[in-house]
Amino acid sequence: MKIGAVEAGGTKFVCAIGDENGQVSEQIKIPTTSPKETMNQVINYFKEQQVEAIGVGTFGPINVNKNSVTYGYVTKTPKPGWSNYDFLGSMKKELNIPISFTTDVNAAGYGEAVQGAGRGKENVLYWTIGTGIGAGYVQNGEFLQGISHPEMGHMLIRQNPNDIYEGHCPFHKNCFEGLAAGPAIEERIGKKAVELDQNDPVWDYIADYAAQACVTATLVLRPDIIIFGGGVIHQEHLLKKIRKHFKEQLNDYVDVPPLEEYIVRIGLNDDAGIKGALLLAAKELS
Amino acid sequence: MKIGAVEAGGTKFVCAIGDENGQVSEQIKIPTTSPKETMNQVINYFKEQQVEAIGVGTFGPINVNKNSVTYGYVTKTPKPGWSNYDFLGSMKKELNIPISFTTDVNAAGYGEAVQGAGRGKENVLYWTIGTGIGAGYVQNGEFLQGISHPEMGHMLIRQNPNDIYEGHCPFHKNCFEGLAAGPAIEERIGKKAVELDQNDPVWDYIADYAAQACVTATLVLRPDIIIFGGGVIHQEHLLKKIRKHFKEQLNDYVDVPPLEEYIVRIGLNDDAGIKGALLLAAKELS
Numbered sequence A, B: 001m002k003i004g005a006v007e008a009g010g011t012k013f014v015c016a017i018g019d020e021n022g023q024v025s026e027q028i029k030i031p032t033t034s035p036k037e038t039m040n041q042v043i044n045y046f047k048e049q050q051v052e053a054i055g056v057g058t059f060g061p062i063n064v065n066k067n068s069v070t071y072g073y074v075t076k077t078p079k080p081g082w083s084n085y086d087f088l089g090s091m092k093k094e095l096n097i098p099i100s101f102t103t104d105v106n107a108a109g110y111g112e113a114v115q116g117a118g119r120g121k122e123n124v125l126y127w128t129i130g131t132g133i134g135a136g137y138v139q140n141g142e143f144l145q146g147i148s149h150p151e152m153g154h155m156l157i158r159q160n161p162n163d164i165y166e167g168h169c170p171f172h173k174n175c176f177e178g179l180a181a182g183p184a185i186e187e188r189i190g191k192k193a194v195e196l197d198q199n200d201p202v203w204d205y206i207a208d209y210a211a212q213a214c215v216t217a218t219l220v221l222r223p224d225i226i227i228f229g230g231g232v233i234h235q236e237h238l239l240k241k242i243r244k245h246f247k248e249q250l251n252d253y254v255d256v257p258p259l260e261e262y263i264v265r266i267g268l269n270d271d272a273g274i275k276g277a278l279l280l281a282a283k284e285l286s
Helices: A035-049 A087-094 A104-115 A176-180 A182-189 A201-221 A238-250 A269-285 B035-049 B087-094 B104-115 B176-180 B182-189 B201-221 B238-250 B269-285
Strands: A003-008 A012-018 A024-031 A053-058 A099-103 A123-129 A133-139 A225-229 A263-265 B003-008 B012-018 B024-031 B053-058 B099-103 B123-129 B133-139 B225-229 B263-265
Touching: A003 A035, A003 A104, A003 A269, A012 A035, A012 A269, A024 A035, A024 A269, A035 A087, A053 A087, A053 A104, A053 A269, A087 A099, A099 A104, A099 A133, A099 A269, A104 A123, A104 A133, A104 A225, A104 A269, A123 A201, A133 A176, A176 A182, A176 A201, A182 A201, A201 A225, A201 A238, A201 B201, A225 A238, A238 A263, B003 B035, B003 B104, B003 B269, B012 B035, B012 B269, B024 B035, B024 B269, B035 B087, B053 B087, B053 B104, B053 B269, B087 B099, B099 B104, B099 B133, B099 B269, B104 B123, B104 B133, B104 B225, B104 B269, B123 B201, B133 B176, B176 B182, B176 B201, B182 B201, B201 B225, B201 B238, B225 B238, B238 B263
Parallel strands: A003 A053, A053 A099, A123 A225, A225 A263, B003 B053, B053 B099, B123 B225, B225 B263
Antiparallel strands: A003 A012, A012 A024, A123 A133, B003 B012, B012 B024, B123 B133
16 A cells, blocks of 8 residues: 655654555655645645555644544644644545544554554553653554543643742643753753753653653553653653652552553654554555 | 442442432442451342342452453452452352443443433543542543553642641552542541631632642543532532632643533432442443
8 A cells, every 4th residue: 555644743744655554665844834835745745646545643732523523623823824724624625535633642652552662552651752742642543532632741740849940831831841841951951951961950850740740641541551752752861760750659559560661762763653644544544 | 120239338338229221219238348248248139139230339449451360359458358359250150140340430420421410421530539539531431441440539739838738648648639538638627628617728729639630631631521529529619619720720721611511510419329330230231
């Protein structure tokens, strides 16, 4: 099968061609400008390639409720022109093929659940900590969603009393994303996160906050595995610190798998989103 | 149909006879002593009544994983004799009928989802704040569970700096249950919660904590409705206070229904658990 995948981000769209096994044969990058300009390029690329289905994982918030008249729309976003834009409809109008539509983090979570670190597990929680923080939860191949998709990155967590940073979130100041996403780390320290010594207490704060998010997710969802991806997680030492805090915080209240198998690093790295989108497109055809 | 229901609590078991519509025709109470003594009475009652199916909602933690060899067991509990007790198996051995087995709070949540305040909603979150705090989540008639059932009552929340109480939870001290369950309120104030003036700041703390739990649940699950039951919620003023804190904390980050329809009081009151268990038993037969 010849399948398309879109990973739509705030600065660029990655469009790929691949197969039903998640194998990518080629990909291009398109800058994220206005919806019309960007989407025309996306649509033309897939028209030329004559794919059989497309999987889309996009920045949000989006409407993922298939019963809604605005299913497939971007909802409110600060990105100029994209609020209330009919993302899926604009593609459907020009490309008469099945298109799967979900959040960027759901697509990456799906990739991880099927082919990455969550392979073989039924209940897979995927977190990304990068420019923002988000999560996708896959249960037996289906996404958890209610009236819309999760927005777990904005969980309210307990700030370490030694961490005097006020927080970066325009809605909640010191929620999880407001304290632990890349921009929050960099505003706090006045330099790039990669320049920060791994023994710096800021890493311990970040690990504390990520561990709290894992404790809450454990108590609410009871996943088989919690997978971390995203730029901030490139710090190799961070996973160990997260596990240490998690163990102290949960205090054995519920049984979880051994922590080295429970809280783990992403398996597919930067390919998780595109592979996930390909696999979701293939699912539309099956 | 003639159906049985069990609401198994730490001090008593309520056993009821009813029908597939959740209508109770009679019920008895059996003290919770040793598993053998209590369960013999439960089993004899249903043998005499010749019911077609039974729904059980029980204190936990329990094993709800149908693929597990210890499905239907109580797992670790401080209640003498009940740890690793084969609750479901002891009933199955004597009563050769379908038996539905879930947590007390799931059963009550199911009752609320089908016939109570959550009627007609797809994604129903039910919280109980009483001697302990627990939650059940029903999506299109199915319970959310991963490797086990949720234990949302132990979420880590932010303690109000004016609330100097250290917390009541033996595992986490000042988690949600540790700060906001009945025993925590009473230990904090040295008297019964019902004796506390409704303008006392302690109620504001409790509402703050319940609101935080609702914000987190909203961001993780995106429910259609959040229903509160349990003894503490008998305080009529509390729901309003919870909504006020919730609005401030979420700060319109995601869309939710109007708060008077989103965060609501239990519809079936003390009958939610038994009605839910009857409806779950009926589902086993359908």
